[in-house]
Amino acid sequence: MKFKSLMHKVMAAMLALPLIPSLAHAFQAAPARRADYNGWTPHEHWDAVWHETMLDITVLGVVFAIITIAFMVMYVRKGHGERGKLPSLTNQAKIGWVVIPCMLFLGDDLFLYVKGFDLHNHYREVPTNAVEVKLTGSMWNWNYVDVNGIDSDNELVVKQGTPVVLRMVSDDVLHSHYMTRYRVTEDLMPGRITWQWFMPDQLGESVATCREYCGTQHSGMYGKIIVKSAADYDAYVAEQTASVPSVTGVAKAATAADQI
Amino acid sequence: MSGFMGHEPDGKPGQPKTVKEWVFTLDHKVIGVWYLIGSIASFVVAGLAATAMRIELGSVGPDITDNGDIYNLWLTMHGAVMILGFQIPALLGFVANWAVPIMVGGKDMAFPRVNAMSVWLLWSGILLALLNLVIPDSYNGMWTGYPPYSLTDAVGNTALYSSVVIILGMSSVFGAVNLACTVAFMRCKGMGWFQMPLTVWCVFTANVIQLIFVPVLAASVLLLSMDKYLGFGFYNPEVGGDVLLYQNLFWFYSHPAVYVILLPFMGILFEIFAVSARNDVFNYKATVWATIAFIPVSSDVWVHHAYVAGLPDWLRLLQTFTTLLISLPFGLLMLSLTGTMYRGAIRYTGPMWWAVGAFFMLIIGALTGIPNALSAIDYGISDSYVIMSHFHYVMAVSGGMAIFAGVFFWFPKLTGRMCNSFMTKLTAAGFFIGMNIVMGPLYFAGMEGMPRRYMDYQMYADNATIVSAQHWSTIGIYITFVSALLMIVVWLHGAIAGEKATSANPWGSQSLEFTATAIIPGQGNFPTPVSVPEGWHPYNFIDNPKPEFEPHPGHTGGHH
Ligand code: HEM
Numbered sequence: 010m011k012f013k014s015l016m017h018k019v020m021a022a023m024l025a026l027p028l029i030p031s032l033a034h035a036f037q038a039a040p041a042r043r044a045d046y047n048g049w050t051p052h053e054h055w056d057a058v059w060h061e062t063m064l065d066i067t068v069l070g071v072v073f074a075i076i077t078i079a080f081m082v083m084y085v086r087k088g089h090g091e092r093g094k095l096p097s098l099t100n101q102a103k104i105g106w107v108v109i110p111c112m113l114f115l116g117d118d119l120f121l122y123v124k125g126f127d128l129h130n131h132y133r134e135v136p137t138n139a140v141e142v143k144l145t146g147s148m149w150n151w152n153y154v155d156v157n158g159i160d161s162d163n164e165l166v167v168k169q170g171t172p173v174v175l176r177m178v179s180d181d182v183l184h185s186h187y188m189t190r191y192r193v194t195e196d197l198m199p200g201r202i203t204w205q206w207f208m209p210d211q212l213g214e215s216v217a218t219c220r221e222y223c224g225t226q227h228s229g230m231y232g233k234i235i236v237k238s239a240a241d242y243d244a245y246v247a248e249q250t251a252s253v254p255s256v257t258g259v260a261k262a263a264t265a266a267d268q269i
Numbered sequence: 270m271s272g273f274m275g276h277e278p279d280g281k282p283g284q285p286k287t288v289k290e291w292v293f294t295l296d297h298k299v300i301g302v303w304y305l306i307g308s309i310a311s312f313v314v315a316g317l318a319a320t321a322m323r324i325e326l327g328s329v330g331p332d333i334t335d336n337g338d339i340y341n342l343w344l345t346m347h348g349a350v351m352i353l354g355f356q357i358p359a360l361l362g363f364v365a366n367w368a369v370p371i372m373v374g375g376k377d378m379a380f381p382r383v384n385a386m387s388v389w390l391l392w393s394g395i396l397l398a399l400l401n402l403v404i405p406d407s408y409n410g411m412w413t414g415y416p417p418y419s420l421t422d423a424v425g426n427t428a429l430y431s432s433v434v435i436i437l438g439m440s441s442v443f444g445a446v447n448l449a450c451t452v453a454f455m456r457c458k459g460m461g462w463f464q465m466p467l468t469v470w471c472v473f474t475a476n477v478i479q480l481i482f483v484p485v486l487a488a489s490v491l492l493l494s495m496d497k498y499l500g501f502g503f504y505n506p507e508v509g510g511d512v513l514l515y516q517n518l519f520w521f522y523s524h525p526a527v528y529v530i531l532l533p534f535m536g537i538l539f540e541i542f543a544v545s546a547r548n549d550v551f552n553y554k555a556t557v558w559a560t561i562a563f564i565p566v567s568s569d570v571w572v573h574h575a576y577v578a579g580l581p582d583w584l585r586l587l588q589t590f591t592t593l594l595i596s597l598p599f600g601l602l603m604l605s606l607t608g609t610m611y612r613g614a615i616r617y618t619g620p621m622w623w624a625v626g627a628f629f630m631l632i633i634g635a636l637t638g639i640p641n642a643l644s645a646i647d648y649g650i651s652d653s654y655v656i657m658s659h660f661h662y663v664m665a666v667s668g669g670m671a672i673f674a675g676v677f678f679w680f681p682k683l684t685g686r687m688c689n690s691f692m693t694k695l696t697a698a699g700f701f702i703g704m705n706i707v708m709g710p711l712y713f714a715g716m717e718g719m720p721r722r723y724m725d726y727q728m729y730a731d732n733a734t735i736v737s738a739q740h741w742s743t744i745g746i747y748i749t750f751v752s753a754l755l756m757i758v759v760w761l762h763g764a765i766a767g768e769k770a771t772s773a774n775p776w777g778s779q780s781l782e783f784t785a786t787a788i789i790p791g792q793g794n795f796p797t798p799v800s801v802p803e804g805w806h807p808y809n810f811i812d813n814p815k816p817e818f819e820p821h822p823g824h825t826g827g828h829h
């Protein structure tokens with residue numbers, strides 16, 4: 010009697026085993042990583058979590074498919090009168106076949122959740138040295154105005170290594186600003202301001218597309234994000250601000266700031 | 270006791286004979302067939318739209334049109350008609366109407382007249398939706414109808430969209446009340462709740478979900494037309510409205526709606542797996558509870574469709590977690606499908622080929638859903654082909670194959686004839702392979718950034734992965750197209766010239782629609798009211814007691 014109830018407790022405790030790795034991960038990794046996220050940019054962090062998630066589901070899928078295929082091959086009907094022989098389950102087994110798989114699923118869910126939580130915070134905590142750019146979407150155009158008052162359509166030039174935060178609003182319908190290289194999407198809408206930030210870490214160009222359906226030319230609504238080195242960037246700013254009458258530039262930047 | 274239709278159930282082959290009888294029928298089986306015809310017709314229309322889109326997307330630049338409005342019209346029609354015209358009517362119309370009442374041993378639906386009204390509403394809705402292809406201001410705002418775009422003139426006729434959704438919604442609500450009452454009150458003597466086939470359970474739960482959530486959808490699209498035509502401002506920020514209100518309302522229905530599709534098609538898979546393996550469903554009771562668990566679980570995850578819509582961060586993180594929790598009941602359903610194979614005696618009939626295809630597509634579809642649940646992962650793949658590929662695997666292809674499996678499974682009961690078995694298997698294989706070639710590569714295109722709802726992708730013209738994925742995907746559609754076409758030919762051939770069914774139970778099922786009816790179930794379904802003895806179970810293939818019939822009113826005391 011005593012021994013049996015002890016056994017039950019041990020078994021109950023074992024049910025919680027799958028939860029341990031994820032909880033351990035949550036407690037041990039979180040504070041350290043939040044400080045610097047291993048020096049990752051959000052999009053590198055994204056790639057890492059993506060690969061882990063892919064590995065996770067691939068393993069699950071392959072194991073599950075192999076078991077199913079094995080059953081499907083092993084248990085083909087032989088004689089005409091053959092019937093299935095699924096063993097009938099005791100009540101404990103019935104409950105066990107619910108609780109144990111659920112704990113395993115929950116363990117995997119928590120494991121992924123913790124990683125997703127970390128990554129989420131990485132995306133949603135803007136570095137203090139980020140520079141602001143105002144982005145207005147309209148059918149079918151991206152308009153960027155940066156702190157220097159440089160106002161350009163479908164082209165944003167940024168400095169390598171300085172994080173950029175986009176404050177976004179739409180003039181008409183919904184749009185969604187997705188930067189292919191930086192793996193970040195956020196909707197633009199009238200009446201609300203939304204934001205996203207990214208770290209331009211490599212020189213060169215990448216594409217920004219619209220990811221919320223906005224009518225006839227939805228697929229024609231895209232721009233370029235151009236990353237320049239510090240020296241090139243300064244030269245670019247000097248050139249642009251010289252050619253643009255500075256009053257309008259300042260006025261535009263001021264309106265941008267007002268609306269934010 | 271008089272029948273609902275004013276005549277006694279006689280169990281005689283009861284197909285209507287005149288056109289008038291066909292049209293004004295109150296018989297749930299004929300109504301079920303009407304649903305099926307509407308559903309397959311919708312599949313054809315929406316499938317043609319899909320084919321056109323795939324051809325257009327085959328290479329960078331215009332292929333068959335350079336007009337964005339035309340592509341957007343195809344896409345709008347494809348999405349809306351596939352979901353509202355094909356899958357929901359096939360599952361909650363055909364399966365719910367044709368199969369469920371017989372499976373629970375009832376002689377009809379609880380309210381045959383309401384039932385007829387539901388199918389009439391469905392047909393009105395489908396015809397109204399098809400009008401969109403010919404009217405000058407056709408609606409192109411996608412099946413989601415997000416404002417403010419759906420409030421502009423550019424979107425076309427928003428009223429048409431609202432009306433179609435509301436009419437189909439009414440059809441669904443009437444159907445849901447009717448089905449819930451049928452399952453609750455029309456079960457034959459002896460059939461307890463835990464003796465119902467899983468198809469019945471799944472359709473029942475799906476209808477409960479419909480009852481709770483469809484009104485929210487109807488309200489949300491009604492407000493859309495009130496905004497646009499009557500100058501209200503629910504979604505208009507200029508007068509203090511909020512565009513996000515719509516997205517919350519819409520997905521509050523439309524996420525649960527995916528279970529309205531998922532549950533019944535898994536119900537079909539359970540039926541076919543158990544019958545083909547002549548095996549008990551693994552852990553039947555737990556499976557039933559997992560099905561029921563979808564009602565609460567599905568109600569609190571809608572934000573995963575709006576992770577990038579500017580909603581508060583805490584809400585995104587909360588619903589990331591609730592979304593992951595779906596894996597619990599869903600995992601149990603998958604486990605019990607596989608468990609049903611364990612030590613089974615599997616025979617690979619035509620319907621089983623389709624069901625196995627659906628099952629493997631479901632594995633891929635379900636697992637590719639897990640990354641999407643994480644809000645932060647969604648920042649990289651939101652509204653991309655990753656999502657498109659995922660939901661085609663999990664809903665479109667898996668659901669479609671399961672529906673077709675169901676049609677092949679019940680075909681002998683509908684027509685009294687068998688479909689050609691070899692051709693059934695061939696089309697299943699063709700459809701499965703074709704759809705994998707269509708949707709597999711697109712997952713990788715999505716990882717490279719390819720967005721949804723694009724008629725062209727000139728900005729990615731130098732991305733080899735995207736270009737070749739699009740190319741292969743278009744090759745796949747030809748295989749799919751031919752297979753789907755052949756499948757319809759197999760049905761038509763089967764119905765007209767197929768081999769006559771020699772048994773009322775060609776697959777060896779234990780469920781009443783096979784064991785207690787004529788080859789084609791007649792008026793009132795059973796010769797006399799049926800009952801199931803104690804210990805009867807739809808998945809007991811070993812020593813199941815036979816269903817019993819009340820003695821015919823004409824014979825007195827004729828016990829044997
Ligand atoms: C028969 C083979 C099918 C093919 C080749 C196919 C292909 C496509 C394509 C090319 C798109 C548009 C991609 C884009 O531009 O974003 C699409 C979207 C969609 N498909 Fe299918 N599809 C098929 C079957 C189905 C089925 C059976 C359903 C059933 C529910 C379905 C539901 C949808 C939905 C809901 C959308 C999204 C519409 C939107 O973005 O508003 N598809 N499909």
Ligand SMILES: [Cu+2]
Nearest residue numbers: 219221223227
């Ligand atoms: Cu757009």
Ligand SMILES: [Cu+2]
Nearest residue numbers: 524571573574
């Ligand atoms: Cu959802």
